[in-house]
Amino acid sequence: MSTPETVGRVEEAVGYVLKQAAVALRNSMDAALRPLHLTVPQYACLELLGQRPGLSNAELARGAFVTRQSMNVVLRGLEARGLVTRPETAPRGRELPTALTETGREHLQAASAAVRNVEKKMCAGLTPAHQRDLRKSLTACVRNLTEDRQR
Amino acid sequence: MSTPETVGRVEEAVGYVLKQAAVALRNSMDAALRPLHLTVPQYACLELLGQRPGLSNAELARGAFVTRQSMNVVLRGLEARGLVTRPETAPRGRELPTALTETGREHLQAASAAVRNVEKKMCAGLTPAHQRDLRKSLTACVRNLTEDRQR
DNA sequence: TTGTCTATGTCAAAGTCCTGACACCAAGAC
DNA sequence: GTCTTGGTGTCAGGACTTTGACATAGACAA
DSSP: OOOOSSOOOGGGSHHHHHHHHHHHHHHHHHHHHGGGTOOHHHHHHHHHHHHSTTOOHHHHHHHHTSOHHHHHHHHHHHHHTTSEEOOSSOSBTTBOOOEEOHHHHHHHHHHHHHHHHHHHHHTTTOOHHHHHHHHHHHHHHHHHHTSSSOO | OOOOSSOOGGGGSHHHHHHHHHHHHHHHHHHHHGGGTOOHHHHHHHHHHHHSTTOOHHHHHHHHTSOHHHHHHHHHHHHHTTSEEOOSSOSBTTBOOOEEOHHHHHHHHHHHHHHHHHHHHHTTTOOHHHHHHHHHHHHHHHHHHSSSSOO
């Protein structure tokens, strides 16, 4: 309540602001996708498939930052709703390449527009140069953290 | 597998990189705190209390980006381990101001150093000016997203 | 005082996600 | 050829978090 004696340095840490921004983005995306009856992982799955058709479950999981198990249930849900299709048998190895259906493509189009609006709102006021620098800095952070300590 | 026809624009989106960075940071912090037997929410709680003693459960929850219920179980765990203390009765309203114990301060010191190392590693190669710009841009993103569409 | 609103702490139930484990398949080393 | 390694899909089990709900306490207006 009262002004802290020890200056609130938490809010100044890059990591703290990063987490804050990620949470805010997640909440906004959630709100934007709710009317479309899609969760964020579901949308991420559709978006990835739209840009790279034929991705396997494991590849989708890595792309959406979740585990294979979680992506598996996402895919089952989307398949039950008729948004994606997976072959019964693996054409090669054990991978089951997933593809969007026509309905899936329609849903993706609407969801993608909604998410693009969120991103546009998020970056409002940031010049293209600022956005580019932001992307570059964040990419550098990812590289620094996953350099060797990967796992 | 093959090079995608539709250029992989996902990886270029600010939101995607933001999420990626947040996940990488979370994983690195997890790994850094594991030897200290602390989870990220637990550390966040200690850090907040170290800088602003007397925070209530709800205030800690907001500061750590979790619900009051989650922070409640975190506090119970920390209290059982003797790292924090809470009064039996609320001195004002229903708020139970939490404070660090001596052991808690020791744990916080070690954890804070570990996390600072992670953040230092993350920002390696970024000039102070870059870091300042990064913080400013992220703060602007948060403000844009939580402006009115709050909640 | 009374009523309304907001905020807090807490309980129970539900959902979500991850960790651990297993079986299977391809590719390369021996 | 056989064996080992890495990658994949899937099945529980458990840990964590959130959603929903309730009782309580202060602030403010009627």
